[in-house]
Amino acid sequence: FFFPAMARPHVLVIPYPAQGHVLPLMSLSRYLAKQGIQITFINTVFNHNRIINFLSKSSSHDYLGDQMKLVLIPDGLEDSPEERNIPGKLSESVLRFMPNKVEELIERMIGESTIISCVVADQSLGWAIEVAAKFEIRRAAFCPAAAASMVLGFSIQKLVDDGLIESDGTPKVNKTIQLSPGMPEMETNKFVWVSLKNKESQKNIFELVLQNNKSIESTDWLLCNSVYELETAAFGLYPQILPVGPIGWSQSLEDDESTSLGSFLPQDxxxxxxxxxxxxxxxxxxxxxxxxxxxxxxxxxxxxxxxxxxxxxxxx
Incomplete structure (x- = not known):
């Protein structure tokens, strides 16, 4: 990242509220904090409490330091916690409840004279990019998974044009395809939005992918938790995606304890x-x-x- 000269850059980090999304963004946040950047890390109330509960039983709390602040907002599922284990339901609730809460947080930070240098949001939270754009804050979308998953989302219109899926994402044919030579083969009936068993959730997730594609067009950076050498074809197809991986459990910054920071449960x-x-x-x-x-x-x-x-x- 490059920021104009200022006393201390401040980055607001917003992960999708699931373990595989929170952990790599927490690791990235720690790395940025080690470079002297102030971090405000947003989490849902539920996940925040799980992390804090784990930190209270672990020496990992020492790794937060004064460079990182954890804040919490509701996910809207306080009255139906079992739905947090259903991807479609969780995404629907996040979209309904979190945007206004994040906007209120940013307004409060600005009101307290906090200058936010950049918002780093999970790629699946396109609304967070839109909120940052509203305040004219620089923004980066982060994909915690393989670059191929981003490329799939960006290729939806081509899949429609090629007659492989309907405009609502429903496969027209069951076929194994490659988005580009050198990329992994994919089955049309196993695309991420198709794999959900509930038809309504399939529709909602597909529409969310389309909306996210549109939202992240305004990002300053597209970051991916991958390595160029492992996904040369995917990065070649969309060179605007920047590989910054591997980030997560495998990234040891100082010692093994620090890599568990952001985990919802203690290591066994x-x-x-x-x-x-x-x-x-x-x-x-x-x-x-x-x-x-x-x-x-x-x-x-x-x-x-x-x-x-x-x-x-x-x-x-």
């Missing part, structure tokens, strides 16, 4: 003694993220496949 280290019995690279790690959905048949097929590898494994 009970497996380390077991892992130490085996040579490096011999154990398979299996994980599906916060919102991983898998049917009974898929689960059984995966379990059988893992058994056939005859390799030791950790399944989380």
């Amino acid at each position: 280290r009970d497996c380390l003694d077991w892992l130490d019995r085996y040579i490096p690279g011999s154990v398979i790690y299996v994980a599906f993220g916060s919102f991983g959905f898998m049917g009974k048949i898929q689960l059984e097929e995966l379990a059988i496949g893992l058994e056939l590898t005859k390799r030791y494994r950790i399944w989380t």
Whole structure:
């Protein structure tokens, strides 16, 4: 980032309220803080309390320092917390409740004579980019996943023009495609918005992707938690995407404890003694993220496949 000369740059960071989104942006925030940049990190009340609860039981709180401030706003699901585990429902609620709260926070900060140098928002929160633009604040959209996921979203109109999906995102054909030579193959019936089981959620998420695409056109930077060498084709297709990864668990800034900052739960280290019995690279790690959905048949097929590898494994 480049900021005009000033006493101390101040960055407002807004993650999507899920573990795989909060953690890398927290790591990026810590890195920026180490460069002398003041950070205000926004989180939902629910996730904020989980992080604070974890920090109270861990020495990780020492890594916040005076360069980072954690603030909280509601996500609108206080009366129906079970819906936080449903991606479509969570996104719908975030879109309804959070924009006004973030705008109020920025107004309050400006009223307190706080100069916000830049807003860094999760790429899926296009409304946050719009709010920053309203206040004429410089802005960066951050994608915590692979660049291929961003490219897929940016390629929607081409998918429609090529007759692969309807204008509402519904696949017209079940087909394996490549957005560009060298990029991973994708199945049209497994696009992120199609994979949701609820039709209404599919529609809402697809419309949200379209709106986000429009919103982030006004960003000063498009950042992605990836590495150029791993996704050369994707970055070649959209060179405006800047690789800044890897950021997250693998990024050790000072020691292992600091990498857990932003985690909703404490690390379970009970497996380390077991892992130490085996040579490096011999154990398979299996994980599906916060919102991983898998049917009974898929689960059984995966379990059988893992058994056939005859390799030791950790399944989380």
